[in-house]
Amino acid sequence: QKEVEQNSGPLSVPEGAIASLNCTYSDRGSQSFFWYRQYSGKSPELIMFIYSNGDKEDGRFTAQLNKASQYVSLLIRDSQPSDSATYLCAVKVPGRRALTFGSGTRLQVQP
Amino acid sequence: EAQVTQNPRYLITVTGKKLTVTCSQNMNHEYMSWYRQDPGLGLRQIYYSMNVEVTDKGDVPEGYKVSRKEKRNFPLILESPSPNQTSLYFCASSLFVGRGGRTEAFFGQGTRLTVV
Numbered sequence: 611q612k613e614v615e616q617n618s619g620p621l622s623v624p625e626g627a628i629a630s631l632n633c634t635y636s637d638r639g640s641q642s643f644f645w646y647r648q649y650s651g652k653s654p655e656l657i658m659f660i661y662s663n664g665d666k667e668d669g670r671f672t673a674q675l676n677k678a679s680q681y682v683s684l685l686i687r688d689s690q691p692s693d694s695a696t697y698l699c700a701v702k703v704p705g706r707r708a709l710t711f712g713s714g715t716r717l718q719v720q721p
Numbered sequence: 722e723a724q725v726t727q728n729p730r731y732l733i734t735v736t737g738k739k740l741t742v743t744c745s746q747n748m749n750h751e752y753m754s755w756y757r758q759d760p761g762l763g764l765r766q767i768y769y770s771m772n773v774e775v776t777d778k779g780d781v782p783e784g785y786k787v788s789r790k791e792k793r794n795f796p797l798i799l800e801s802p803s804p805n806q807t808s809l810y811f812c813a814s815s816l817f818v819g820r821g822g823r824t825e826a827f828f829g830q831g832t833r834l835t836v837v
Contacts, residue, residue, distance in 0.1 A: 614763070642824065644824065652830070652831075653811055653828035653829060653830055653831050654764070654811070654825075654828050655828070656824075656825070656826050656827075659824070698763070698764070700764075702824070706780075707766070707769060707777065707779065708754070708765070708766030708769070708779045708780050709764075709766070709824065709825060711763035711764040711765070712763055713760075713761055713762065713763045714763065
């Protein structure tokens with residue numbers, strides 16, 4: 611079992627819809643959770659982080675964390691074609707310096 | 722403009738020929754790190770540095786070296802590259818200290834390395 615799992619996609623949504631990206635993790639002691647956006651051929655860009663159970667909103671983005679079920683989600687409201695990218699979930703696992711990244715979910719927003 | 726700059730962006734080399742990928746940041750960040758990105762494996766940390774002259778291994782350090790003589794620079798050295806080091810490499814830096822420690826906030830543009 612991978613430590614951080616994401617569906618590779620592509621996840622295709624129409625413009626204006628809500629895109630829901632999911633990520634599960636295996637270490638129950640994980641404390642910090644991050645979402646990065648990576649456009650094709652570009653570097654990852656940190657867009658959200660969340661530490662506590664519940665929702666955290668930033669503009670059109672909402673991160674949701676459920677530690678009991680060991681999943682973290684990213685919702686993108688009013689999706690735009692410019693949101694088309696790969697979204698990487700990353701987790702800070704206790705005792706490890708590095709972030710543990712998932713392989714990413716490719717999102718396609720159709721005009 | 723705040724940025725992390727890597728050079729070169731693309732490199733094709735032969736097995737065993739030493740190479741260096743440079744990384745420089747202009748944000749006075751103490752924390753810097755190197756990652757490689759491979760299809761299906763995600764981003765994996767190679768080395769990191771908490772400050773000048775302080776470096777440590779990440780998850781996949783074999784075959785790589787780093788140095789941190791100045792705060793702004795963190796070069797990645799491949800003493801004897803092999804084909805399994807063909808990958809996309811990213812340098813990152815941060816002042817961001819999240820719960821659980823430093824977190825990569827700024828990534829360089831990436832270096833696509835091919836070892837033949």
